[in-house]
Amino acid sequence: MPSQRTDPEPARSEEEPDSGSHSGGTRGWRRLAKVVTGGATPVRSDLPSSDIERLRAPLAEPRSLVVLGCTGGAGQTVTALMIGHTLAAHRDDRVVAVDVNPGPNGLSRRVGAQAPETLTALLANADAVDEYEHMRAYAGRAGTGLEVVQTLDDPYVQTLDDRDYGQLTGLLGGFYGVTLLDPAATGVARALPVTDGLVLVAPASADAERAVSMTFEWLDGNGYATLRANSILVVNGVSKRSLQDVDAAERVARGRCRAIVRIPWDDHLGSSYTKIDVGALRPATKRAHGALGGVLVNTLAPA
Template identity: 30%
Template structure:
């Protein structure tokens, strides 16, 4: 059965069957309206349709690219053209050179143990001396040292080494002092002259005490040179092991190749302090001048860390000038009498007037209370005067060994005398530069 269909271009027209439509198409039926128009059309027909451009999609402002010339570019609208190769000149934006001073590098040579435990390290290379047992070993029952001190050690023993109270307060103070005296130096020897304008105030004795305290607590080498042109007596404070003097060092200087050669010319005491004697012949002692001292000092600087110089009372002597030019710190010795304290103060004034003000401000005054007249003056007033001019003052107490003026046995000194010598040594060391950069 044929299906009736509706002709779209003829509204209201009757429905036709498929057969009727075919017959009409082949001309068997009379033409319908519009057939003349269809006959006039060509077989192929091209129709051009102008369509409006598609609207560009909106792009969020944060996705819009910004070109170098600050013109917004819409990534959603792209003009397509025939592929071609085009050369484009790109001009780099001009830059302005600005000289900015680089900040100075920060050097920290004093990291604490807590900083090192957090993984921080010093920016400067560390020396081998920094690898101490205190730094590397964890403190526990096995590595903690045996306590020193009567009661603390007794408790440690009776508890079968399970209860360690640590060192006593006295022992801790001694070890702290040792640590202060044992300060490590880099960059050559340090020179410390001991001087005053008046003889007989114990300058040579103070030199020997200072040298022994340093040599007893430190691991490096300490030497005391008797540079007194008026027949010094420093070598008489230790047991002599040689008759050589500073004159022999000057004479044999070209043949001294190492420390072993130098040690044959010095005397060494029980604390390992080396002492180089002065000339014993008064006629030759006057010949020891600035040039001779420089020869001796240059050799001593090769083999020792700290060089003490026992100076004479002639402050204007040429040896004194050479001594002060090398000095890193000085010790001024004063007696306990009025005139001795005044002459010591005048020594400071002379140094300030001759360009050694820095040495004066860093100086240590050793106040020898074993001289005559000490019990008649107010030592507190003398100390108050020097405190306004120098860094520190140390009292040296009376000791029978020192009063005898002969060989000094460091281990047999009174505890108070030994403590004073160690205090003097620690203060002197604290005033010395750690490295030559700090000088």
């Protein structure tokens, strides 16, 4: 992300980029809405009612999503967490994020939701996890309602194969409406065959144009052209200084993905090794992620 910044541009989401239309995700954002989700504490939301309605749209069946960075440092893990927090805070069904990318700055380290067991233990004991109460031993719960299956520093996760990913998404689909996967580079090819949706993440930098182009080429060359065409591109860390680079990346993506969403620069999200506190985010950041979540649910909901 840029080392220097100015005040960010307003959040912008663009659906069906080839048509040049905009979702209007910033209209009416000053209105407050209280959202009551199933069994959860009412959530105070400053999202516009139109975005809240889209976030809460029912899904006909459980869905799994892969969040994939187009290049290193794009903000893949932060985006996965923010999608999870946003959906969990507004939806009635359960949402789980799975850390499949062990390391010191992984998803497990950036959420205050610890469970007694890890992903490795969940897969080893999958046959015994036949009720939600059993699942709770493997999934910590954040204040937003997002549940997290953690990995921490377990190197075994890097060896998971296609069967493991299929077993994992099948198991979690029995308890959660939405499953988010945050895979390491070595796991992407194994995760994509079992996903229902794809979120691509690019940084608001000079590298974004090349990274998006190469990612699209890789997806098309490996049989994922349909998944690419229905994907959402997130451009992270947008500021006035980076608009030229952002425009260049969007020109590559326009007409080749389902939607493009800009996320403004936020110091809180840009701090590595820091647990994300949704309440500490700027209003523009919350609005942008609300628009992203609404577009995402729209791609997964029945036509």
